[in-house]
Amino acid sequence: YIKARRNILSDISNVEVYVDFMPSCFKNSFFSEDILSEMKYISDFETNTKEITECLSVLNDEAVRLYQEYRTDLKQAIRILIAKLTECSTDPNHRKSLYFSFTYEEKLMGEESVYHHKSVLCEPHLKLNRRDSDLRIYFQWKDEDVGKGEKVLVGRIGRHPY
16 A cells, blocks of 8 residues: 555655655655755656655665664664665764754643654755765654654755755
8 A cells, every 4th residue: 555655656746746645655754844845946856756755765664673773883774775775874064954843743641732843953864866966865763752763754855955
């Protein structure tokens, strides 16, 4: 079922429709508040949807498990992602520009919902199409608040934020 939904997603050429459909295809992912804002600027979006969908699929299906297994050696987790995708790396020189805002829900006494905003560093990134690409997916392996430590956080899909 999820594979069929992802196939449908990879054929969507309208960026707004893609973003609306995206969460239903990646249940182990949590997307930043403004994920659409940069995606609107991806040139030839329709030619990149298959690559974006493939990368999001690998992150969704494997990132949290890789983090749990290799949290003391995240370079190994990155090497595993590189073996499956084009490229994955970190960007320590630009950390200040790699914080993205997430809104998450907290249930109080099991009844009332309170919404919180949190800025999360999403430094690791996948490069799409080729190793020198400016088209990237910035992510964080997981966060204890946003997604309750069970979801990969996707902060930005598109160009460098700096």
